[in-house]
Amino acid sequence: MPVRWRDLDAFNHVNNSKYLSYLEEARLHWMLTVPGMGMDDHVAPVVAAAQLNYRRPITWPSEVVIELFVERLGNTSLTVGHRIVDAKDPQALYCDGHVIMVWIDRESGAAAPLPRPVRDACRAQ
Structure with a gap:
């Protein structure tokens, strides 16, 4: 994913809120591979919690890779789980952490069973 000029803040590095946008984009791309996108x-799904550990600033111009993996089902x-690394140097870790997604019943708002797809x-990962 390319870093966009508009992602920068006054300190000339990617604003912390943009990291969440990068992660959201990666999760959406993953969900596109799930039949029905995991919803009906x-x-x-809703995001119940997000933990981000900012390890180093992302500067412009650069390209990042967002790695996603299942920590708990x-x-x-x-x-x-997630990691944001430099596309040219995967050892350059910008961010790690995790996001908890909960599936909810659209009518009641109560937690609902994780869809089979x-x-x-x-499990296929």
Whole structure:
């Protein structure tokens, strides 16, 4: 993913809030590979928590790689681990941490069972 000029803050590095946008984009690309994107008329995923450890600033121009992996597969939730690294030097770690996604019933807002296609996609990793 290329770093965009507009992602920079007054200190000439990527603003911390943009890291969340990068992670969201990577998760959405992954979800496009899951049949039905892991949602339907009855259930959908929401982000319940996000932990980001900022290891070093990302500067412009550069390109980053967002690595996603399953940390925990629950009954109603999925913990997605992540790493943001430099595309040219994967040893250059910019950020790591995880995001907890919970599937909810669209009507009630209560937690709902993890859809089978999501569970299957996670086990295939």
